[in-house]
Amino acid sequence: MEFKRAGVIGGGAWGTALAQVAGWAGLDVLLQAREPDVVESIRERRVNEAFLPGVTLDDHVSVTTELSDLADCDVILAVPPAQHMRSTLTAFAPFHRAGVPVVLCSKGIERGSLKLMTEVLAETLPAAPAAVLSGPSFAGEVARGLPSAVTLACADEALGEELMWTLSAPGFRPYLATDLIGAEVGGAIKNVLAIACGMSEGKGLGRSAHAALITRGFAEMTRLGVALGGQAETVAGLCGLGDLVLTCSSPQSRNMSLGLALGQGQTVAEALAGKRSVAEGYESAPAVRELALKTGVDMPISLAVAALLCGETTVDAVIDNLLSRPLKVERD
Ligand SMILES: NC(=O)c1ccc[n+]([C@@H]2O[C@H](COP(=O)([O-])OP(=O)(O)OC[C@H]3O[C@@H](n4cnc5c(N)ncnc54)[C@H](O)[C@@H]3O)[C@@H](O)[C@H]2O)c1
Ligand SMILES: O=P(O)(O)OC[C@H](O)CO
Structure with a gap:
């Protein structure tokens, strides 16, 4: 056709x-x-x-x-x-x-x-x-x-x-x-993770923390993609890893710039005020959290972002919590 x-x-x-x-x-x-x-x-x-x-x-x-x-x-x-x-x-x-x-x-x-x-x-x-x-x-x-x-x-x-x-x-x-599911999950989750990367940048946590967030965030999106019936190989492509790298690396991203503002001390309301454009990570984060809990998928970074955006915690508490999680094997 x-x-x-x-x-x-x-x-x-x-x-x-x-x-x-x-x-x-x-x-x-x-x-x-x-x-x-x-x-x-x-x-x-x-x-x-x-x-x-x-x-x-x-x-x-x-x-x-x-x-x-x-x-x-x-x-x-x-x-x-x-x-x-x-x-x-x-x-x-x-x-x-x-x-x-x-x-x-x-x-x-x-x-x-x-x-x-x-x-x-x-x-x-x-x-x-x-x-x-x-x-x-x-x-x-x-x-x-x-x-x-x-x-x-x-x-x-x-x-x-x-x-x-x-x-x-x-x-x-x-x-x-x-694989439509793999393609969709990558795009949805990278927005939430980009908020985390922006926060890290806004707090001045450095390039090493940034790389760790991208890599551990990629593990989260892969686990969820597979749990929902997608393929890890799809998530490792342009729609997943590729988009995660882009969105977490540039303040051109509305999601990363929202995180940057939060890391620099703005409230969520201040960071979103007057915006006509959409930050999908903000919109989807509560659904991502519910989906992770429903499917039993471990997504600590995404859950922390959701809690912050819902006003349940602070940027400093998020960082403390993520850094005090039990040590574990890298590939699970
Ligand atoms: N902007 C990008 O670079 C980019 C790239 C790839 C994918 N996307 C995705 O494309 C989608 C749209 O984002 P965008 O950047 O084009 O939007 P945008 O932020 O530029 O504009 C907001 C859009 O929301 C629409 N809108 C507001 N209220 C609405 C309502 N009640 N019902 C229907 N539409 C309403 C507006 O008409 C407008 O089209 C998002 O899911 C985004 O993640 C965006
Ligand atoms: O500006 P963002 O954060 O919505 O990102 C735009 C695109 O999704 C990048 O691929």
């Missing part, structure tokens, strides 16, 4: 960057944004000034506020914040045609249900073949054409291959996988 018209749901930074990539790939792209100011700024100035300033959009990209306008698209990229995925897909359901694939591009775990985005998709658009696009990719870099590589996971290998070619563009390289 050849895809010609892509609908992108979610006019935040990443939805806009992916619309840009799809436009470069030669697709006719319709970007759906909720905010009238976003639609106006793209229509009039070809720039999403609210969420992706400074990037002029490709001529193949047009914009709408209406989900119904995406009814004739032959592939959909779903890019709302993870906590709004269910309501967004439910609103889109009347306009979805059976068999039109949905590529899930958001990173998070739904609070309350503790579900992955593929589970949310299966419940809201059961006739949609699912794919997951996830990996180390800052929207601003991707939308400017800087090189990046991501995992594109799809259980149907032929469809996955078609989507891989469809969504590849100069500088944007999707790598194929079939």
Whole structure:
């Protein structure tokens, strides 16, 4: 099947960057944004000034506020914040045609249900073949054409291959996988771990602590991925380890910069005040904690971040607790 018209749901930074990539790939792209100011700024100035300033959009990209306008698209990229995925897909359901694939591009775990985005998709658009696009990719870099590589996971290998070619563009390289769970878990957990790395940076704990957090955090995301039915090899790819390294290494990351602010002494409310953009680690951390407790997976760093974000502890107590855990073998 050849895809010609892509609908992108979610006019935040990443939805806009992916619309840009799809436009470069030669697709006719319709970007759906909720905010009238976003639609106006793209229509009039070809720039999403609210969420992706400074990037002029490709001529193949047009914009709408209406989900119904995406009814004739032959592939959909779903890019709302993870906590709004269910309501967004439910609103889109009347306009979805059976068999039109949905590529899930958001990173998070739904609070309350503790579900992955593929589970949310299966419940809201059961006739949609699912794919997951996830990996180390800052929207601003991707939308400017800087090189990046991501995992594109799809259980149907032929469809996955078609989507891989469809969504590849100069500088944007999707790598194929079939393990959707592994791809999703990596993207969701790295956001929580990036908050921990930011805190460590903000407290001035040094590069050694940073490397230890990344490595032990990677062990946490791998354990959870495997417990949920994913493969350790997938988590070790771009969607897991790759994204963990990126997100934990740059204050360009909203999650890492939230952690930095907390490490420097701001409260959660102060650090999030006035932000229009999403820090998915903050949103998903309580669900990650519940999921770890439910599955019996040992995730001390993620649990500590969740406790801090929920106001149950302090940065200093988190550090003390992590450093006083019993010593153990490295590989368990
Ligand atoms: N920004 C990046 O570099 C990047 C890269 C890869 C993946 N992602 C993922 O993409 C997803 C979207 O992030 P983003 O960076 O594009 O967002 P953003 O922070 O740039 O913008 C916030 C988005 O939230 C939407 N929103 C707010 N309230 C909503 C509601 N009630 N219902 C539906 N949508 C609502 C806004 O319309 C806007 O699109 C996240 O899961 C994020 O982890 C982001
Ligand atoms: O800014 P963040 O922390 O949401 O990270 C953006 C992307 O997920 C990086 O791959």
